[in-house]
Amino acid sequence: MLDWTDRHCRYFHRLISDRILLYTEMITAPAILRGDREKHLGFSPQEHPVALQLGGSDVEDLAECAKIAEGMGYAEINLNVGCPSDRVQKGRFGACLMKEPELVANCVSGMQAVVDIPVTVKSRIGVDDEDSFESFENFINTVKSAGCQTFVVHARKAILKGLSPKQNRSVPPLKYEYAYDIKAKHPDLNIIINGGIDTVELACSQLSQVDGVMIGRAFWNAPWLIRDMHRAMGLSNQDNDRDDVLLAYMDYCVEMMRQGLSLHWLIRPILGLYHGFPGNKKWKSHLVTEAPRRKNDVTVIKEARDWVNLC
Numbered sequence: 001m002l003d004w005t006d007r008h009c010r011y012f013h014r015l016i017s018d019r020i021l022l023y024t025e026m027i028t029a030p031a032i033l034r035g036d037r038e039k040h041l042g043f044s045p046q047e048h049p050v051a052l053q054l055g056g057s058d059v060e061d062l063a064e065c066a067k068i069a070e071g072m073g074y075a076e077i078n079l080n081v082g083c084p085s086d087r088v089q090k091g092r093f094g095a096c097l098m099k100e101p102e103l104v105a106n107c108v109s110g111m112q113a114v115v116d117i118p119v120t121v122k123s124r125i126g127v128d129d130e131d132s133f134e135s136f137e138n139f140i141n142t143v144k145s146a147g148c149q150t151f152v153v154h155a156r157k158a159i160l161k162g163l164s165p166k167q168n169r170s171v172p173p174l175k176y177e178y179a180y181d182i183k184a185k186h187p188d189l190n191i192i193i194n195g196g197i198d199t200v201e202l203a204c205s206q207l208s209q210v211d212g213v214m215i216g217r218a219f220w221n222a223p224w225l226i227r228d229m230h231r232a233m234g235l236s237n238q239d240n241d242r243d244d245v246l247l248a249y250m251d252y253c254v255e256m257m258r259q260g261l262s263l264h265w266l267i268r269p270i271l272g273l274y275h276g277f278p279g280n281k282k283w284k285s286h287l288v289t290e291a292p293r294r295k296n297d298v299t300v301i302k303e304a305r306d307w308v309n310l311c
């Protein structure tokens, strides 16, 4: 998620779960090919496995990026076919590619030809008036025939004109049944469902219909939900608690600050760690007021922790 799932957020989430597949923010192919590559693609080995999400529709550029990413140790390349922003539409990528399944298929096969890691697609279920199940299935069929085996389905359509990206994450209704029906008709595909999944119960119930869930905002707001979901799914036997995770993350912060980063950039992913506990508000406000002023002082985190009562 743009501006959210940066390398620090991923490092923190990895401390909570050794099973979760983490995704980068969408990074455009031109940014990788012509920008600061280390800034865009650099990550800590502890984050593994990480999928790189690419934005673009130029087959050669995407293939070159996929090769670079594989060389850097990324576990998967995921093509963004879901972002509705104007900037992205102007570049002819993101959600507007739902209208060009052949082009998406070419992008996928172009990348698959040069890497051994999986190439996957994150899509919507439609755009604008092209929102029938038939047109969604046509998209899936076309991209599947290029060899794509895994689809992450954000189960609402995108409206390309008139809604902001934020509204496009809540206004068009969720239609999980599109993803369920694709899975039922294509049992060989790996279908990962996304959109509005914010409780353990809802996540677990999806698994009787599809192969996995992708969670966005709920993990940002309450990262410990990752552990709770994995426990409920029988995927975690980690016994480190929130405070153990926080201590490990503080060590990471010290190292990052030694490399010149300000504490201010490092506290964002941990703001929701004590979601629901007494003192949560004070924990957050201490972090957001003190970290920008004391850019190099990790004790800010410890002081903030003292406001929280876990009992």
Ligand SMILES: Cc1cc2nc3c(=O)[nH]c(=O)nc-3n(C[C@H](O)[C@H](O)[C@H](O)COP(=O)(O)O)c2cc1C
Pocket (backbone or CB within 6 Å): 001, 002, 003, 004, 024, 025, 026, 053, 080, 082, 083, 122, 154, 169, 194, 195, 196, 197, 214, 215, 216, 217, 218
């Ligand atoms: C701040 C923000 C940034 C996002 N950036 C991306 C992105 O870079 N790539 C992407 O595929 N989806 C992006 N999304 C969409 C989410 O991945 C997800 O599809 C959407 O929020 C619905 O899932 P959720 O209800 O679990 O959050 C973003 C969402 C938010 C809130």
